[in-house]
Amino acid sequence: MGCEDYLSLREKYVMKGVALFHPIVVEKGENAVLYDVNGRSYIDFTCGIGVTSLGHANRELVDTAIEQLKKLWHMCFMVVSYRPYIELARKLAEIAPGNSEKQVLLQNSGSEAVENAIKIARQVTGRTYIVSYENSFHGRGTYGYALSATGKYKPYKVGFDPLVPGVEFIPYPYCYRCPFKQEYPGCGLTCLEYLEKWFIHSRVPPERIAGVLIEMVQGEGGFVVAPGEYVKELKNFCEKHSILLIDDEVQCGWCRTGKMWAIEHYDVEPDIMVTAKAIANGLPLSAIVGRKDVMEKTYPGSFGGTYGGNPVSCAVALKVVEIMLRDKLSERSKVLGQIIRKRLNEMYEKYDLIGDVRGLGVMQAIELVKDRKTKEPAVEETLNVISKAREKGLLLLRAGLHLNVIRLHPPLTIEEELLSKALDILEESVREVATG
Ligand SMILES: Cc1ncc(COP(=O)(O)O)c(C=O)c1O
The missing domain is CATH 3.40.640.10 (Type I PLP-dependent aspartate aminotransferase-like (Major domain))
Known part of the structure; x- marks a missing residue:
């Protein structure tokens, strides 16, 4: 069975009140990468909403859990x-x-x-x-x-x-x-x-x-x-x-x-x-x-x-x-955050769609607007950026009072090369939406 089969089972058996953001079904994860049941991989910039900070299937944590389960x-x-x-x-x-x-x-x-x-x-x-x-x-x-x-x-x-x-x-x-x-x-x-x-x-x-x-x-x-x-x-x-x-x-x-x-x-x-x-x-x-x-x-x-x-x-x-x-992960969060912020600031300079760049550490976000003066929230555009990024293999999260914020929740253990690849995907997706 593939993603679509499981999603139709989900629709049939799971209450509608639990909404779904990304229409994919994951099978497993390895650090910053998730694999769906069709075998496709995604860079995970959601961490299940800021949870798996030490990555998926972290070996040390798995071993610790097994030891405790036995006791x-x-x-x-x-x-x-x-x-x-x-x-x-x-x-x-x-x-x-x-x-x-x-x-x-x-x-x-x-x-x-x-x-x-x-x-x-x-x-x-x-x-x-x-x-x-x-x-x-x-x-x-x-x-x-x-x-x-x-x-x-x-x-x-x-x-x-x-x-x-x-x-x-x-x-x-x-x-x-x-x-x-x-x-x-x-x-x-x-x-x-x-x-x-x-x-x-x-x-x-x-x-x-x-x-x-x-x-x-x-x-x-x-x-x-x-x-x-x-x-x-x-x-x-x-x-x-x-x-x-x-x-x-x-x-x-x-x-x-x-x-x-x-x-x-x-x-x-x-x-x-x-x-x-x-x-x-x-x-x-x-x-x-x-x-x-x-x-x-x-x-x-x-x-x-x-x-x-x-x-x-x-x-x-x-x-x-x-x-x-x-592993001094607060320091690492700062360093990764600086890399992310630099890229987001560069995007801000290029695309008027981005109205604000903000955050601390790896907790960085962009707020999308239709017009920088009026700050009218670019709600549809936000969803478009996120779905384009998903098509290219990056999972992102939306947030904000008006649902026009893209927030980044990468694991603190992400490799810098993968981080950079994810930011390339984000930029490509923003560019495609910003330039129509
Ligand atoms: C700031 C804050 N407080 C409380 C909660 C609720 O946590 P939970 O979903 O584990 O009940 C959340 C969840 O996103 C949160 O972000």
Whole structure:
């Protein structure tokens, strides 16, 4: 059976609500290359949405998983303890951003991590409200806080209202499309002024806010990077009002931005950090890492789950940390990011279709517009570039409020020659669409 046969089976048996972006069926992967069931190969610039950062079928990770599978593959951590969970908790506490002592809770997905971070914030502060951002994404895997705190309506929230009350949204510092029509730098951070001088008087007073939930680089939002001073000022605001700063590193963590954690670019310590995706290179696992004095106040028995912190996932995550530190992958992310950025900047000079180039580390993106002055989103063109790239053997991802952003998620282990080939394909595809 080939791709088409499996896709028609998928259409017949899999619920329509799970959409499909690339109409291919993959059989296996090797580092940065995926092979479909017809035997065709593709360079994978998706990493299953920023997950397989150490490449597909990474030998060291496969061996680690097999070893752990032979010893113990499930035990509920609320029934008895096991080593990989405890060792991973210690490791995460050590490598988490900031100097305060930390404690950890392990779950299965990014959505669950966000759910639990918000539960912690509410339980520990005794306050109700969570402030989240427009154009943010915090998960659709759970009905509650993750989806409720996601700042985009379609497709994630369609038909699910009402969601969990007590989440309020403020504009993200999306400087290319500033909702306040300001230019950065030089705007004096009008968006933050809105929070400090307007929002807390008109919407929710600070003493009712449990936490502010923010992605340092919006992932699904189109790789929008928060400016440095914004995050520092936000931290000051949170400290002043005893509000917890909750850093969602699900997509931008694990060396993607050129540092282990994206928040390290800002020299700010979050009170709670949530992470998932690349943590175990694709085995289901997520973590909530919080300041010990916060985490210690949680009520025994009100957190957990049958599967959270699976032993095989934890063993692999420990290996992921070891490899990332041993092979200095944050540095590699920086170097690969510079190569990518240089090529994207060159494309920007050549093609007016590209309105903005942005990102940190390998997390780079281009936003496509019909006109650089009006910034009208080039939605169809974005899809055309992506499908042309796929025809030429490169898998890309779309993102953004208007779905006109092409975001790059290559593995950190990609060979430079292959990276360069992928960027050639991207450029060829942009050129073909830009020149009609
Ligand atoms: C920033 C962010 N938070 C949370 C999530 C939800 O993670 P999951 O899909 O593992 O539930 C995602 C997923 O893309 C994400 O990008």
